[in-house]
Amino acid sequence: MGVSAIVGLGNKSDIDEDDLLTFFEQDDNTEVIAQHLEDLKDGRAFAEVARRVSKKKPVIVLKAGRTSAGAKAASSHTGALAGNDKIYEDVFNQSGVIRARSLRDLLEFARGIPVLPTPKGENVVIITGAGGSGVLLSDACVDNGLRLMSMPEDLDTAFRKFIPPFGAAGNPVDITGGEPPTTYKNTIKLGLADERIHALILGYWHTIITPPMVFAKVVLEAVEEMRAKGIAKPVVASLAGDVEVEEASDYLYRHGVPAYAYSTEIPVAVLGAKYKWARGAGILQ
């Protein structure tokens, strides 16, 4: 990912978080603002500025010193008064700030959010070649505030046309593990084409019939065919299998589909962060 600037604030005797938000609000090289902080000296000023800035550019915050032990360490480190975490949670929620719970989440959100198109609604559909991944992806949706679309009957019937009888439509759409690339492609295209669906989560399972790089290419074909028709929806992917899934994940990511090997949680968390931003910015109600 590109990095337009890195600023270390030291002890914030002069410039602090809201000053930087104001600066980067206007910086054309900056699409996303990610902050690691131990305290806010002026929570009110931060909330006011963040509320405005986050409507234009996603603001992601990793707040250290969430716990009593962490707060004590922060006090030794920078003299920060880490404060009551419930108050920070409220400030972040009210100002449209996306909260990262870990250093890795901070980095993954900052990388993934600008890659994903903004969703036009709350209906998320999982399409998976691995039923087991479908279950874990469903859990992750709940954990990350995403709503699995209740599948309309006509759409259910349409998906079923592409998948074997022992597969499961509904949501997740479980195409089952032995399917050729065309099944992935047909179901993904249907998911992108139908207006009632607003975002896709893909679960891939390594097979000889559809190897990782074949899956990756098929996904991008479907995404690009739809893009050519003016349809852009957020798509993320979880790939399970042998080490080849790492290459396939990188390839997908470089082409606009945030994809992760050996994880069902991270791709869903990244999609959840995009949704959180879109809701906070008032794009989604």
Place this chain on the structure above:
Amino acid sequence: MGVSAIVGLGNKSDIDEDDLLTFFEQDDNTEVIAQHLEDLKDGRAFAEVARRVSKKKPVIVLKAGRTSAGAKAASSHTGALAGNDKIYEDVFNQSGVIRARSLRDLLEFARGIPVLPTPKGENVVIITGAGGSGVLLSDACVDNGLRLMSMPEDLDTAFRKFIPPFGAAGNPVDITGGEPPTTYKNTIKLGLADERIHALILGYWHTIITPPMVFAKVVLEAVEEMRAKGIAKPVVASLAGDVEVEEASDYLYRHGVPAYAYSTEIPVAVLGAKYKWARGAGILQ
């Protein structure tokens, strides 16, 4: 990591989870048992067997279908009755099972637990070259049920001898970011040597004075000098910096110190899993 066996249980019409626990309990090639499951058909039998087996070998479980959406997906997938998650939580807790919250945690716990020596007590100390990491590592300790040792005065004084006056002793021991390899080595050796300390969490910050591989080698020198004296304590590390920290993390891991680049949470979660096992097995009260 080595894999002694992979078993897919299908629809469990005959063999189920507790049968496999009984089998792998006796298998000399198996040190850790990691299970992904959507339901337990006989929770009572599982609890009984798991309680026995987990005293000998760590049992890690990723339970899918934690949420209502996940449970619904599990029902479509395998017909599993994913059930009330609270009950599963109780069953796992009572039987000494370590619960993984994600696929990655399942894999990281299975890899890290057998590498770490079993701790002899609850006193955890953080030694960090980055104060900011120290705060995040402290938060992670609380999240993972680890207790930061309250630093006795004499030990505080002993640590202070090695660190600059603007560093912070207490716990985390913040040696500050500009220190040479000897400061890392002296403080780590002290942490390993003192009987009141039972586990170490290391925070590393990439500097020119102590580059990543130099840090890694210094850590291992300290660990191996102490091992030669019969002292073996669990040590995990979090490395922040440029890509060189990836190589340093791999090197540390291969030599018995689970280490992670760009993450403060995962190393602490792995140590927390080891503690959870040791408590469940009755080794730690």
